[in-house]
Amino acid sequence: MVGKPDRRVRKTRAILRAGLEQLMREKSLQDITVKELCTLCDLNRGTFYAHYRDVYDLLTAIEEELQAEFEAVLEPLAVAESFGEARQSTAMAKLFRFMDENAGMCRILLCDNGDMAFVQRIKDIVRVRFFDTWRELFSDGMRAASEYTYAFMVSGCIGILQQWLEHDRPISPEQIALLVENLLTKGMEAFFCGNLKSGLDQGT
Amino acid sequence: MVGKPDRRVRKTRAILRAGLEQLMREKSLQDITVKELCTLCDLNRGTFYAHYRDVYDLLTAIEEELQAEFEAVLEPLAVAESFGEARQSTAMAKLFRFMDENAGMCRILLCDNGDMAFVQRIKDIVRVRFFDTWRELFSDGMRAASEYTYAFMVSGCIGILQQWLEHDRPISPEQIALLVENLLTKGMEAFFCGNLKSGLDQGT
DNA sequence: GCGTTATCGAACGCCGTGTTGATTATTTTG
């Protein structure tokens, strides 16, 4: 990691991030102007341009930081000795715990008129961290599922996440994680072990 | 229905819709300006403002028309005598056939950096037309699924739709519809008839 | 054909953008 930036820089960027989050709660991104953001943050407009190209650039920076944190939280699971359902369970809980802790920004980005590029990035992470692992676990002796089946599972998980965030997380991250795990386990049994009548569920 | 608008009006709007679609294939919506759209369409800028408030207003009009057509296609299923799996099958095929016919705009709106508001509207339709019906079919004697289970199913379907659109629809609408139906049938059996170990799968 | 109406072309003020240079304030370093 490069040396920490100047304290003033950290402060300014934090103010801008908080300001944008606040504005995004009120209005759509395309209606947010650099000028009004700077007025809200009580910052000179020139200062903004010293850090970001435009509002979208600022949002991208926020998203990338969020993504990096998210992957860091999930990181311990990637090491070789971590596999099997027990480990996956804690991974799912970590996912929802992270979303819970960053619920403010995550709800904005994942729900309503959020950012589909960000949703896609989260999907990719979920696919790699959860389903690619499962795919290997189920591979020996069992029929492989198609890309469509994985797309279904991954999008399904994100859908539950969105539902949970949109309704202000009425149950704990651990509870919702358990719910998803049960749903997936059931689904896995049905989709992988069952004999689908159609022969269409093949790779793409 | 109100009387058809002037031929010139129809022409102008069609040109603008086609022009916006073309531009959205090249760049993100926020980078599209009224000026460049009019230049592309060879239309006076004032003419644009005679029809739409701004680019987002134009896109909204396109989305609403698309949504109306989609609901019209599904309409025959809503009548009372249409229920049961056989009817649902044709409904799913109609969904994918519609998406196939309007693949150009639907891919832009549903994939990549599409419009989450539009995705949400499609989700709502799918939920009402498909799952609310199924919910009733399975309700007598069987345990009800939670909102999260429905969110999972609905988002899963949309996820498959996105996967299919993103990869330029390598298989026919009827095939992909059949695939989804099989996936859902399996899922329904597992989720509704099976005995989930956890008691968490309750309404919200 | 006649009355209606949409499109055009040009022009207008407005406002946000992105950048500049000089000045002041804050932080880091030795």
Added chain:
DNA sequence: CAAAATAATCAACACGGCGTTCGATAACGC
């Protein structure tokens, strides 16, 4: 603590898209 480094400020600038206006022209519906 002092000095060097760097960030934030302020005012000002040209630029360009926005949204609207007008009269003139062309296309439309009946």
